[in-house]
Amino acid sequence: MNLDTAFWIALFFSTLRQTTPLLLTALGGMFSERSGVVNIALEGIILFGALTAAVVVERLEYALGPGPHPWLPWVGVLSAMAVGGLVAWVHAVVSIKYRADQIISATAINLLALGAPSLVLTYFYGNATNSKEVVNRLPLWGPEGFALSPLVYLAFLLVPLSWWILFKTPFGLRLRAVGEHPEAADTLGVNVYRMRYIGVVLSGILAGLAGAYLAIGFLNQFVRGMSAGMGFISLAAMIFGKWHPLGILFSTLLFGFASALAIQLQGTEILPAVLVQAFPYVVTVLVLAGFMGKSRPPAAVGKPYEK
Amino acid sequence: MLTDERRLGVLVALGGGVLFLLWYLAPWAVPHRLFGGEGVLLSPFGHHLPQGSLPQGYRDGWLLWTFYPSLAWLGLTLALAWTPKPARKLYLMGVLGLGLFLLAYLLFQASVAQVNAGAERPILRRYSLGLGSYATLAFSLYLLLLARLFSPGGLAFLVRRRGVVVPLFSLLLASLLGGVIVAVMKRAPGEAQSLREAWMLKLDLITYTYQLLYSPLVNPSGFLQSLLLATPLIFTGLAVALGFRGGLFNIGAPGQLILGAIAAMLVGVYLPGPRWLVLPLAILAAALAGGLWGALPGWLKARFGAHEVINTIMLNYIAASLFLFLISANEYKFFGRTLYLPFKYPGYEARSHEIRPEARIPHWTELVAPGGELSFALPLALLLGLLGYFLTRKSLGHRVLMGLLGGVVGYVMGGLLPGPGVSFGPDLTSVRLNGAFLLALLALFFFHFYVFRTVGGYELRAMGLAPKAAEYGGVMAGRKVVLIMFLAGALAGLAATHYVLGGGIDEYRLKQALPYSVGFDGIAVALMGQNTPLGVGLAAWLFGILLTGGLQVNLQLGISRELVAVLQALIVLFIAAGGFLPRYFTDPLRAAEVEVREEARKREERGEAR
Numbered sequence: 004m005n006l007d008t009a010f011w012i013a014l015f016f017s018t019l020r021q022t023t024p025l026l027l028t029a030l031g032g033m034f035s036e037r038s039g040v041v042n043i044a045l046e047g048i049i050l051f052g053a054l055t056a057a058v059v060v061e062r063l064e065y066a067l068g069p070g071p072h073p074w075l076p077w078v079g080v081l082s083a084m085a086v087g088g089l090v091a092w093v094h095a096v097v098s099i100k101y102r103a104d105q106i107i108s109a110t111a112i113n114l115l116a117l118g119a120p121s122l123v124l125t126y127f128y129g130n131a132t133n134s135k136e137v138v139n140r141l142p143l144w145g146p147e148g149f150a151l152s153p154l155v156y157l158a159f160l161l162v163p164l165s166w167w168i169l170f171k172t173p174f175g176l177r178l179r180a181v182g183e184h185p186e187a188a189d190t191l192g193v194n195v196y197r198m199r200y201i202g203v204v205l206s207g208i209l210a211g212l213a214g215a216y217l218a219i220g221f222l223n224q225f226v227r228g229m230s231a232g233m234g235f236i237s238l239a240a241m242i243f244g245k246w247h248p249l250g251i252l253f254s255t256l257l258f259g260f261a262s263a264l265a266i267q268l269q270g271t272e273i274l275p276a277v278l279v280q281a282f283p284y285v286v287t288v289l290v291l292a293g294f295m296g297k298s299r300p301p302a303a304v305g306k307p308y309e310k
Numbered sequence: 311m312l313t314d315e316r317r318l319g320v321l322v323a324l325g326g327g328v329l330f331l332l333w334y335l336a337p338w339a340v341p342h343r344l345f346g347g348e349g350v351l352l353s354p355f356g357h358h359l360p361q362g363s364l365p366q367g368y369r370d371g372w373l374l375w376t377f378y379p380s381l382a383w384l385g386l387t388l389a390l391a392w393t394p395k396p397a398r399k400l401y402l403m404g405v406l407g408l409g410l411f412l413l414a415y416l417l418f419q420a421s422v423a424q425v426n427a428g429a430e431r432p433i434l435r436r437y438s439l440g441l442g443s444y445a446t447l448a449f450s451l452y453l454l455l456l457a458r459l460f461s462p463g464g465l466a467f468l469v470r471r472r473g474v475v476v477p478l479f480s481l482l483l484a485s486l487l488g489g490v491i492v493a494v495m496k497r498a499p500g501e502a503q504s505l506r507e508a509w510m511l512k513l514d515l516i517t518y519t520y521q522l523l524y525s526p527l528v529n530p531s532g533f534l535q536s537l538l539l540a541t542p543l544i545f546t547g548l549a550v551a552l553g554f555r556g557g558l559f560n561i562g563a564p565g566q567l568i569l570g571a572i573a574a575m576l577v578g579v580y581l582p583g584p585r586w587l588v589l590p591l592a593i594l595a596a597a598l599a600g601g602l603w604g605a606l607p608g609w610l611k612a613r614f615g616a617h618e619v620i621n622t623i624m625l626n627y628i629a630a631s632l633f634l635f636l637i638s639a640n641e642y643k644f645f646g647r648t649l650y651l652p653f654k655y656p657g658y659e660a661r662s663h664e665i666r667p668e669a670r671i672p673h674w675t676e677l678v679a680p681g682g683e684l685s686f687a688l689p690l691a692l693l694l695g696l697l698g699y700f701l702t703r704k705s706l707g708h709r710v711l712m713g714l715l716g717g718v719v720g721y722v723m724g725g726l727l728p729g730p731g732v733s734f735g736p737d738l739t740s741v742r743l744n745g746a747f748l749l750a751l752l753a754l755f756f757f758h759f760y761v762f763r764t765v766g767g768y769e770l771r772a773m774g775l776a777p778k779a780a781e782y783g784g785v786m787a788g789r790k791v792v793l794i795m796f797l798a799g800a801l802a803g804l805a806a807t808h809y810v811l812g813g814g815i816d817e818y819r820l821k822q823a824l825p826y827s828v829g830f831d832g833i834a835v836a837l838m839g840q841n842t843p844l845g846v847g848l849a850a851w852l853f854g855i856l857l858t859g860g861l862q863v864n865l866q867l868g869i870s871r872e873l874v875a876v877l878q879a880l881i882v883l884f885i886a887a888g889g890f891l892p893r894y895f896t897d898p899l900r901a902a903e904v905e906v907r908e909e910a911r912k913r914e915e916r917g918e919a920r
Contacts, residue, residue, distance in 0.1 A: 043619060043620075093883075097883060097886055097887045098886075101886075101887040101888060101890065101896075102896075103886035103887045103888070104886055106559055106619060107559075107833075107837065107882065107885075107886040108883060108886040108887070110559075110561065110833055110882065111879050111880070111882035111883035111886055112879070112883070114830060114833070114834065114875065114878060114879035114882060115876060115879035115880070115883070117827070117830070117872075117875060117879070118872040118873075118874075118875025118876040118878070118879055119872070119876050119879075121870045121871075121872035121875075122491065122495060122869075122870050122872055122873060122876060125495075125868075125869075125870040125872075126495050131870050131872065231627075232623065232624070232627050235620055235623045235624065236624075238620055239620050239624070242617075242620075272643040272645075272646055273643075273644075273645055273646075274643075274644060274645075275635065275639075275642040275643065275644070277631055277634045277635045277638060278631060278635055278642075280631055281627060281628045281631035281632070284624040284625075284627040284628050284631075285624075285628060287620070287624045288610070288616075288621055288624045288625070288628070291610070291614070291616040291617070291620060291621060291624075292610050292613075292614045292616050293614070
């Protein structure tokens with residue numbers, strides 16, 4: 004067992020790659036919870052996004068014939084965002100308009116994400132577990148040897164951007180108001196329902212993006228259960244990051260590091276791979292136990308609003 | 311009142327329109343169906359015949375015998391809906407419609423029997439009524455429902471039973487959406503000559519899918535198989551339902567099940583001893599391990615305020631890792647040092663050693679007919695036990711004691727009684743239904759008893775309805791949360807007894823094939839069953855039927871079994887949204903308003919009569 008420089012460099016880049024989907028999803032979850040809606044459906048939405056990206060790109064490749072199509076993965080990314088937003092919208096309708104228990108409604112979507120991909124995959128590929136591999140993956144940007152997927156850059160750029168949106172724009176103010184005290188916001192003429200719809204759909208779009216990253220950035224196909232709890236880990240990271248973009252950046256980096264470590268240790272003889280895989284989940288439990296008490300969620304989160 | 315009657319007329323007319331459309335588009339009966347789903351489709355508006363003609367010797371004259379009366383019935387119904395005071399007449403028409411459906415069923419069966427009677431082997435196989443006939447049935451039920459709804463007190467009647475109405479309506483909606491999914495995903499077999507025939511084929515495909523899904527209801531081995539698949543669902547459904555009752559959302563049933571399975575395996579493989587000691591210990595170990603795994607997030611919530619939802623999910627993943635760690639290899643390296651484990655059975659597949667025979671839960675044939683003779687022990691024990699419980703008019707302790715006593719007496723008496731000899735065919739004995747099913751029934755009874763008949767259960771429900779109020783009322787909230795999660799986990803852990811000790815996954819071992827996602831299905835079961843023991847039992851059975859039928863759907867139509875998972879998820883979603891029914895079905899306050907309004911109207915009517 005020798006941990007040389009190459010190990011640490013690999014670990015660093017692996018951390019960035021592992022953090023990206025968590026960061027995207029956690030930022031999305033932040034918008035949703037700041038508006039007062041818990042969205043544990045993010046796990047399922049990641050899967051739907053990944054499925055959409057992989058299937059759309061593969062089907063278009065099939066239709067267009069062989070050859071590189073540099074614009075193709077971007078179509079996949081956009082469609083994954085659209086589907087992610089759509090699925091989140093379903094959660095929004097059920098939990099905002101029909102005042103369902105937000106956790107149950109979201110769990111239904113997660114259950115749907117366990118079953119529905121098999122139907123789609125059977126329809127297109129005749130097998131229930133994974134899609135065909137795509138040729139046109141997302142490109143890598145950056146100098147040779149240190150190149151990263153554009154979505155990695157985007158995820159980290161979204162941190163200051165969402166900070167600015169949340170704390171420096173009227174929209175952000177309204178979003179936060181709706182999550183803290185919807186009655187007061189309503190009195191001031193803010194459309195509570197609309198703000199919540201926007202918050203939830205935004206979270207779905209970002210989670211869909213994370214799914215696209217997994218399917219055609221990280222891998223080149225959809226594999227059943229490929230989200231592996233990332234949606235839930237993101238939510239834990241969001242709580243740990245105190246619903247604040249900067250906090251979320253650091254907490255997702257922690258989780259990303261844990262997963263990256265798990266991956267980097269897998270080939271070595273330091274720890275058995277099956278146990279190392281549980282690492283991020285254990286970290287999540289510990290983090291939630293240790294720091295939950297100190298952070299304060301938006302006051303109205305989880306409660307349906309009624310005029 | 312007039313507007314109400316007008317509305318009834320419109321509703322009947324709309325339903326009648328849909329009925330007629332279905333009569334026109336859908337097949338009425340399928341006397342013969344090939345493998346792969348294509349069939350001879352009969353409709354009074356023209357048949358679809360894949361071989362160009364009706365099967366040899368088949369007479370389709372019965373179809374017109376039902377069609378014209380049905381047409382007359384529909385016309386009469388539509389007319390009567392617009393007369394004054396229509397509700398009572400619609401009752402009559404509804405019953406008449408049921409009679410028409412029965413007539414069609416009998417005539418059709420007779421026509422098939424006529425062909426099959428003379429032949430050595432049945433010529434017509436896989437026959438059934440089609441959507442057109444079922445539409446008649448559905449419209450009759452719809453008429454009865456409307457009639458009840460528009461009689462005095464009808465709405466309040468429906469609202470009071472919203473615990474049944476919402477799940478059933480959600481099931482209906484999910485089935486409709488499932489039908490659309492099937493229609494989109496699957497090309498109908500056979501070639502259509504016209505647009506109507508294309509519709510006929512598609513609608514028949516959907517009908518056939520659902521017929522297969524519900525086929526375990528009418529075939530004995532499928533029936534047993536549905537009970538088998540319902541067994542773990544009852545446990546996990548109760549595990550989730552208990553959490554819901556206490557205001558907690560237990561998504562951790564998969565992890566609790568895994569821990570239960572591991573514990574049951576450890577006791578079942580490594581603890582020698584007589585059966586009467588080892589089997590109960592193995593079952594207890596499963597409950598205890600699942601309970602402790604459930605209590606952990608409960609404790610984290612009580613102590614640190616960490617939300618149980620994310621923690622239970624994380625513990626699911628951790629349990630899965632632990633499970634793989636134990637049975638996927640026997641040799642691991644820790645920082646260069648080697649660790650040896652004894653749990654994995656040698657060989658390629660990840661599985662444990664076999665459970666010792668003493669720790670196995672008996673197969674259903676051993677329980678029902680030990681040594682080939684039908685035994686009255688279990689039914690008598692159940693009967694006398696229930697009688698003892700329900701006929702004793704004293705305190706709860708007395709009732710339970712009498713129930714237990716009755717059970718024991720019944721068991722001994724039944725064991726001594728001589729039973730007739732029976733033998734079961736291989737298709738029945740191969741179904742691995744086992745004594746865990748009885749454990750599941752006991753768990754249902756325990757749930758009912760604990761939640762609705764004890765102080766602890768009262769506190770639990772108070773916690774679920776208003777945690778703050780319960781706390782001020784003297785409930786130790788923190789401890790209660792841990793206890794609820796412990797009990798829920800123990801119930802989920804017991805599900806493992808079915809798999810590991812009862813051989814529910816083909817072998818008496820812990821295997822990688824352990825279907826722990828059954829824990830998630832428990833959510834659907836609990837919601838569908840509205841967190842009541844009877845409801846959970848029925849919902850688990852429903853899903854057991856669908857899961858069994860799903861295999862048939864996959865086998866015969868090539869549609870992925872996951873269709874059932876999608877249906878379950880949709881049911882959860884729709885129940886969460888209150889079935890998209892009006893607010894008074896989900897909101898108790900508004901439900902009370904409905905009752906008060908109806909009460910006032912009734913009083914007004916009585917006043918007028920005077």
